[in-house]
Amino acid sequence: MLVDSFPLQRLRRIKQLPGSEFVYPGAVNTRFEHSLGVMHLAGIMGESLTEDRDSISLLRVAGLLHDLGHGPFSHAFEGILREYLGISHEEMTSLLIRGTEISEILGRIGFDPREVVDLIMGRHTRRSFSKAINSSIDSDKMDYIVRDSYHTGAGYTVDVHRIASNAVEIGGDLAINFRALEAVESLFMARLLSYRTIYYHKTSRGVQLMLEMAMREIVSKLGIEVIREDPSAFLRLDDYYVWELIRGDERSSWIAERLMRRELLKLVWEEQGVRLRPDLIDEVRERISKLCGIDERHIIIDAPKIEFVGGELPKIAREEEVLELSEASHVLRRLLDMDPSFFRVYTWPEYRERLREGLKNATRRGVDLIC
Known part of the structure; x- marks a missing residue:
C-alpha cells in the first residue's frame, strides 16, 4: 500500500542527480528506486540489530519514506525550501507523512506516523535505530553512494551489505563490527570522491545552479505559501510539472532554452x-x-x-573494545579531516x-x- 501511494509514486518523477546527465548520460535514476534500496539496507541493518520483526519492519518503512520531502530537481530545490518555508527536505518529509494519505496507511498497517518521523529525523528513543536511518553511516548514504556510482559509471565499489549486516548495538547506540572496517573505509573514500566527481562536478553543478535560478524566477507559481497548511499541495511539484512551468514562463524560458541547447x-x-x-x-x-x-x-x-561527515559517527566494536572511527583506522582519521x-x-x-x-x-x- 505504501509503495503504491501517490506521495511515494511521485518520487518516480524526481531525479536523484539532476544535472549529472549532462556529464554522465546514464545518471537518470530517480528518488523512487533509491527509496526502495534504502528500505532494503535498513532491513538488513535491522536484522543485525534485533530479532523483533515489528522493529525490523519499522526500520524498513522509515527507509522507504525518508525522501518523500525532496522537491523538484532534488537538491536544486533545497535552498528555495529553506528560504520560503524555513525547513529542510527532511522536515518536509515529516509534514507529508503526517499530513497526507501516508498517515492513514501507516495506521492501517500498524505503525505510528510519529515514530516513523522520529526515526527519519534521527530522534527516536532507540538511538541505534535512529542512526540506521540518519547518521554518517546509514542506509540512505550506503545506498546512494553505490547507486549513483553505478548510474554514472564512476565505479566506486563499497560492500554496503557487509557494513549493514555488521551493525551492532552497544549501550543502546549504533556501532559497526570491526570485521567491516575496510568496507567503512571504502564508504568514506567513495563519498569523498563522489563529491568531487559526481555531486559537485563543475558541469553538473552548473546545471543545478541554472535550475535553481529558473525556479526562483517562477517561485510565485509554485504555491509554496500554502504548503505548510496543506502539505498535499507539495505533491504536485515534480520535475515534469516544474519543467513545464519553467519553459512556459518568459522570466525563465531563456534558461530552459539554454539547457536544451546545452549552453550551460x-x-x-x-x-x-x-x-x-x-x-x-x-x-x-x-x-x-x-x-x-x-x-x-x-x-x-x-x-x-x-557536510562531508554527514551526521553522527557510529563507533567501531572490536571484541570488548569500543573505538572511535579515527582510533580504529588511520585511513579514516585522514579522510574525516578532509574538507571538500x-x-x-x-x-x-x-x-x-x-x-x-x-x-x-x-x-x-x-x-x-x-x-
Missing part, C-alpha cells in the same frame, strides 16, 4: 578547501564585477556548505573569457577575491 554556465574560477560565508557572497560578487567590468547579474558564485568545500565563479559562455582574464589580472596584482 561555465566555470571560470575555483579555489579548493575554501568556506565562504553565505552573507559574504553578494559582497564578493560585487567586488568581482568591479574588477572585471561585468554586470553582477552575469556572475554566479557557488560556495555550498558541504570550494569557492567557484561561473558565468555564461559569452562572458567566460572576459571574466577569466579579469580574474587572472586581479590575482597577478595580488587581489584577494574573497578577503
Whole structure:
C-alpha cells in the first residue's frame, strides 16, 4: 500500500542527480528506486540489530519514506525550501507523512506516523535505530553512494551489505563490527570522491545552479505559501510539472532554452578547501564585477556548505573494545579531516573569457577575491 501511494509514486518523477546527465548520460535514476534500496539496507541493518520483526519492519518503512520531502530537481530545490518555508527536505518529509494519505496507511498497517518521523529525523528513543536511518553511516548514504556510482559509471565499489549486516548495538547506540572496517573505509573514500566527481562536478553543478535560478524566477507559481497548511499541495511539484512551468514562463524560458541547447554556465574560477560565508557572497560578487567590468547579474558564485561527515559517527566494536572511527583506522582519521568545500565563479559562455582574464589580472596584482 505504501509503495503504491501517490506521495511515494511521485518520487518516480524526481531525479536523484539532476544535472549529472549532462556529464554522465546514464545518471537518470530517480528518488523512487533509491527509496526502495534504502528500505532494503535498513532491513538488513535491522536484522543485525534485533530479532523483533515489528522493529525490523519499522526500520524498513522509515527507509522507504525518508525522501518523500525532496522537491523538484532534488537538491536544486533545497535552498528555495529553506528560504520560503524555513525547513529542510527532511522536515518536509515529516509534514507529508503526517499530513497526507501516508498517515492513514501507516495506521492501517500498524505503525505510528510519529515514530516513523522520529526515526527519519534521527530522534527516536532507540538511538541505534535512529542512526540506521540518519547518521554518517546509514542506509540512505550506503545506498546512494553505490547507486549513483553505478548510474554514472564512476565505479566506486563499497560492500554496503557487509557494513549493514555488521551493525551492532552497544549501550543502546549504533556501532559497526570491526570485521567491516575496510568496507567503512571504502564508504568514506567513495563519498569523498563522489563529491568531487559526481555531486559537485563543475558541469553538473552548473546545471543545478541554472535550475535553481529558473525556479526562483517562477517561485510565485509554485504555491509554496500554502504548503505548510496543506502539505498535499507539495505533491504536485515534480520535475515534469516544474519543467513545464519553467519553459512556459518568459522570466525563465531563456534558461530552459539554454539547457536544451546545452549552453550551460561555465566555470571560470575555483579555489579548493575554501568556506565562504553565505552573507559574504553578494559582497564578493560585487567586488568581482568591479574588477572585471561585468554586470553582477552575469556572475554566479557557488560556495555550498558541504557536510562531508554527514551526521553522527557510529563507533567501531572490536571484541570488548569500543573505538572511535579515527582510533580504529588511520585511513579514516585522514579522510574525516578532509574538507571538500570550494569557492567557484561561473558565468555564461559569452562572458567566460572576459571574466577569466579579469580574474587572472586581479590575482597577478595580488587581489584577494574573497578577503
